[in-house]
Amino acid sequence: MARRLRPVDLGFVGAAPVRLVFTREVSASPEQVFHALAEDVPGWPRWFSAVTSARATDGGAGREIRLRGGTRFEETVLAAKAPEVYAYRVDATNAPGARALVEEWRLAPRDTGTGTLVQWTFAADGTAPFRFVLGLARAGLGRAFRDAMTSLDRRVAVR
Numbered sequence: 001m002a003r004r005l006r007p008v009d010l011g012f013v014g015a016a017p018v019r020l021v022f023t024r025e026v027s028a029s030p031e032q033v034f035h036a037l038a039e040d041v042p043g044w045p046r047w048f049s050a051v052t053s054a055r056a057t058d059g060g061a062g063r064e065i066r067l068r069g070g071t072r073f074e075e076t077v078l079a080a081k082a083p084e085v086y087a088y089r090v091d092a093t094n095a096p097g098a099r100a101l102v103e104e105w106r107l108a109p110r111d112t113g114t115g116t117l118v119q120w121t122f123a124a125d126g127t128a129p130f131r132f133v134l135g136l137a138r139a140g141l142g143r144a145f146r147d148a149m150t151s152l153d154r155r156v157a158v159r
Contacts (some may be wrong), residue, residue, distance in 0.1 A: 003092065003098070005093065005099060005101060006099050007089065008102060009078065010087055012106070013102050014123075018122075018126075019122070020124075020142075022145040026150075028046075029156070030084070030107040030116045032116075032156045033118060034084075038080045046060065051066070051067060054059040060080075061076065062075055062077060063077065063088060071093065072094050073093050074093070075090050089101065090102070097129055099127070100126075101124045103123070107119065
């Protein structure tokens with residue numbers, strides 16, 4: 001890994017200089033979504049096309065993630081409270097300019113009684129160019145999130 005990031009806690013999600021928040025409703029239950037996020041880490045590439053490789057480390061306390069284009073992350077799981085929240089901090093990455101990064105997934109039952117409202121928060125800090133690029137990347141990250149949720153929902157519905 002090229003660089004170690006600042007070790008932040010879950011409070012960083014609300015205080016980060018850059019916060020990208022995306023939401024999507026899916027028909028899968030919160031339990032099914034949580035399982036895919038937190039318990040089937042190696043399954044991420046099957047529904048999140050940006051992820052090429054994912055594996056749990058340290059008995060599930062960490063993760064190693066590889067993305068298309070070669071970006072890599074070593075992560076620590078900060079919260080895994082089924083079926084409501086799953087969050088992790090990036091400890092090391094080869095992404096230039098990143099200083100701190102936390103991703104939080106919040107899951108809530110839909111008001112209709114079936115399905116889940118999924119909220120993904122991408123909280124980051126970094127150099128000015130890094131923050132600028134993240135702002136430009138908002139639309140692409142949003143599209144990747146929507147596509148991933150659609151794919152996950154289809155995948156879970158097959159079970």
